[in-house]
Amino acid sequence: MYSAYFDNFTKKVPLTPEERELIQSHLSVKKIRKKQYLLQEGDVCKSIAFVEKGMLREYSLDEQGGEHIIQFASEGWFISDMYSFITAEPATYNIDAIEDSELVMISRSSHDYLLTNCPKYETFTLQLITGAYLAMQKRLNSTIAASLESRYESFMALYPHIAQRVPQHMIASYIGLTPETLSRVRRRIASNKG
Amino acid sequence: MYSAYFDNFTKKVPLTPEERELIQSHLSVKKIRKKQYLLQEGDVCKSIAFVEKGMLREYSLDEQGGEHIIQFASEGWFISDMYSFITAEPATYNIDAIEDSELVMISRSSHDYLLTNCPKYETFTLQLITGAYLAMQKRLNSTIAASLESRYESFMALYPHIAQRVPQHMIASYIGLTPETLSRVRRRIASNKG
DNA sequence: CGATTTTTTGAATCATATCAACGTACGTGG
DNA sequence: CCACGTACGTTGATATGATTCAAAAAATCG
Numbered sequence: 001m002y003s004a005y006f007d008n009f010t011k012k013v014p015l016t017p018e019e020r021e022l023i024q025s026h027l028s029v030k031k032i033r034k035k036q037y038l039l040q041e042g043d044v045c046k047s048i049a050f051v052e053k054g055m056l057r058e059y060s061l062d063e064q065g066g067e068h069i070i071q072f073a074s075e076g077w078f079i080s081d082m083y084s085f086i087t088a089e090p091a092t093y094n095i096d097a098i099e100d101s102e103l104v105m106i107s108r109s110s111h112d113y114l115l116t117n118c119p120k121y122e123t124f125t126l127q128l129i130t131g132a133y134l135a136m137q138k139r140l141n142s143t144i145a146a147s148l149e150s151r152y153e154s155f156m157a158l159y160p161h162i163a164q165r166v167p168q169h170m171i172a173s174y175i176g177l178t179p180e181t182l183s184r185v186r187r188r189i190a191s192n193k194g
Numbered sequence: 195m196y197s198a199y200f201d202n203f204t205k206k207v208p209l210t211p212e213e214r215e216l217i218q219s220h221l222s223v224k225k226i227r228k229k230q231y232l233l234q235e236g237d238v239c240k241s242i243a244f245v246e247k248g249m250l251r252e253y254s255l256d257e258q259g260g261e262h263i264i265q266f267a268s269e270g271w272f273i274s275d276m277y278s279f280i281t282a283e284p285a286t287y288n289i290d291a292i293e294d295s296e297l298v299m300i301s302r303s304s305h306d307y308l309l310t311n312c313p314k315y316e317t318f319t320l321q322l323i324t325g326a327y328l329a330m331q332k333r334l335n336s337t338i339a340a341s342l343e344s345r346y347e348s349f350m351a352l353y354p355h356i357a358q359r360v361p362q363h364m365i366a367s368y369i370g371l372t373p374e375t376l377s378r379v380r381r382r383i384a385s386n387k388g
Numbered sequence: 389c390g391a392t393t394t395t396t397t398g399a400a401t402c403a404t405a406t407c408a409a410c411g412t413a414c415g416t417g418g
Numbered sequence: 419c420c421a422c423g424t425a426c427g428t429t430g431a432t433a434t435g436a437t438t439c440a441a442a443a444a445a446t447c448g
Binding site: 167168169179180182184186187 | 396
Binding site: 060062066068070082083086092093115119122123125126129130132133134136137138139140141143144145146176 | 254256260262264276277280286309313316317319320323324326327328330331332333334335337338339340370
């Protein structure tokens with residue numbers, strides 16, 4: 001229990017046994033089945049979830065009901081509608097499970113408590129957000145500046161473990177194109193190599 | 195000197211005079227003229243810049259030499275190639291001034307020093323990055339999910355002070371379309387309202 | 389095996405980019 | 419203060435390329 005969470009944590013910030021105790025007392029475990037929602041648009045996001053095992057996705061819905069995947073989260077990643085979590089306004093994103101998953105949950109009040117009372121938790125959070133920020137900046141740049149081919153290829157290079165585990169149409173959604181177009185992009189790539 | 199910086203800081207995290215002294219001793223001031231580079235692709239980004247006055251932009255260049263604006267920064271914002279700053283690898287982005295500007299600079303070593311020796315600086319940094327993360331997530335979502343019209347309109351609603359001060363083709367670049375297309379989008383919007 | 393989900397393919401359509409030209413505003417130097 | 423040059427925005431014609439809709443083929447699941 002909590003092993004992936006603390007592996008991740010101590011790789012970034014070492015902890016004494018007491019600190020680990022303190023943090024662990026603020027965590028809880030949640031299991032969630034494939035296709036189950038962790039968060040629905042309109043609800044307030046009350047927790048940050050760390051993935052111990054499994055895979056989730058966060059996505060928005062446009063006016064026509066189309067899904068747009070904002071983020072995948074597999075082992076070692078966290079997922080949450082951060083804006084809703086921080087402001088307590090209704091979520092604009094949905095989160096559901098792509099596989100049966102085990103999550104470590106941190107509530108808003110625990111998060112606040114640890115931020116102010118456990119310096120290492122704050123340091124860890126800063127590193128976590130910084131990493132997420134940098135990854136998203138790269139993605140934004142490739143969405144704006146790169147061709148479909150290279151967007152797909154960077155995704156595959158960066159997240160091969162995700163690519164293996166999610167259907168292709170979700171990758172299409174993540175990189176911002178339709179499943180049909182992605183299928184054709186893949187054919188173009190294959191024929192350029194063959 | 196440093197007033198915009200500390201206004202911003204203390205609005206998020208109050209400081210004692212001693213703390214302010216400590217932090218201020220790690221800052222320096224830099225003036226930069228319109229069109230001047232603060233950072234060029236390939237150089238290592240050695241500082242974070244806070245804008246006291248003026249306006250800058252961060253952008254990438256694609257294979258055909260096209261500019262893609264990643265970020266604007268006016269008074270109260272910070273700007274930097276964070277990835278290069280943190281990893282000390284060569285920058286992949288360029289930063290230059292859109293107006294004559296005054297900047298408050300923090301070097302990598304000062305940043306590290308303050309992070310470990312000044313808890314409030316760490317708290318401030320966490321809030322700063324969190325804000326930047328949330329803003330970028332919203333932008334990414336609108337880039338993937340929204341129509342050109344609503345992308346333009348959200349930009350204008352969110353950043354009216356920037357819109358007034360930068361040429362239209364830079365707004366086009368920021369929201370990910372060509373200047374010609376933006377011109378036509380604006381006409382469409384105008385005629386739908388008239 | 390049958391049912392459902394996923395991927396591929398084809399054809400038509402639509403939206404945006406591109407290329408080229410023009411008009412305008414702006415700022416700089418004479 | 420004027421004139422010139424440069425940067426900016428608009429417009430039109432055309433080309434490109436991604437989406438859409440429909441259907442079939444392939445893969446996966448119970």
